[in-house]
Amino acid sequence: MRTDDLIDALASDTGPTRAPPKRLATVGGLGALAALLLVLGWLHTRHDLMPAMRGGMFWMKALYTALLGLAGYLAVERLARPTGSGRRGWILGLSVLAVFVVAGLVQAMMSPDIQMALRMLRGGSWHVCSRNILVLGLPMLALGLWAVRGMAPTRPTLAGLATGLFAGGVAATVYGLHCPENTFTFVALWYSLGVLALAALGAIIGRWALRW
Known part of the structure; x- marks a missing residue:
């Protein structure tokens, strides 16, 4: 059977046993639980969590990272199917990233001096932020790649990239x-780098792990 014939056959056999949404929702739930357990047992929650949750920036961060995760989900949900492109997810992810990066740049430029801008950029945890997000997302990335491998991706590198973006968004949230x-300045740089590191790792692993 030629490759094109095989793809056509898979495309016509995407019934309930191959439908990605339910599997990916399970991956997202288990990935979020794994990240939460790591936060509770390793990093611990911030001491002012309850007051922080009454502030707008707490939810702005959560919205940003959740939208990145949603973008990854939308992309991999299509890429897990034969001939899927994931275009909606890529558009959403790039749009959200661009908006937040612009917001971070504007906030930095509006600071009264360069020292204040550097403090906003570095915060108190710039040296561990991206790494922590990467570590928190590794369990979900592994689970996600395993789940997608059981579907029918025909673009393994892109499917791995989308899986990593999905995992990174959930972990960062x-x-x-x-x-x-x-x-905005801190989140736009260090949170984004953590999420994108998981996306890049997913693409590298997916290139061979999702090949069939």
Whole structure:
């Protein structure tokens, strides 16, 4: 059977046993739980969590990272199917990232001096933020790649990238329970790097792990 014929056959056999949404929702739930357990047992929640949850920036961070996770979900949900492109997810992810990066740049430029801008950029945890998000997302990335491998991806690198973006968005959202940073500038750089590191790792692993 030629490759094109095989793809056509898979495309016509995407019934309930191959439908990605339910599996990916399970991956997201278990990934969030794994990240939460790591926060509680390793990083611990921020000491001022309850007051912080009454502030707008706490939820702005959560919205940003959740939308990145949603973008990854939308992309991998399509890429897990034969000939899927994931276009909706990519558009959403790039749009959200661009908006937050612009917000971070504007906030930095509006600071009264360069020292204040650097403080907003570095915060108190710039050296561990991206790494922590990467670690929190590893369990979900592994689970996600395993789940997607059982579907029918025909673009393994892109499917791995989307899986990593999905995992990174979820992990970064949970990480907000620990992280006290509250500037657009910090989040736009260090949170984004953590999420994108998981996306890149997913693409690298997915290139061979999702091949069939």
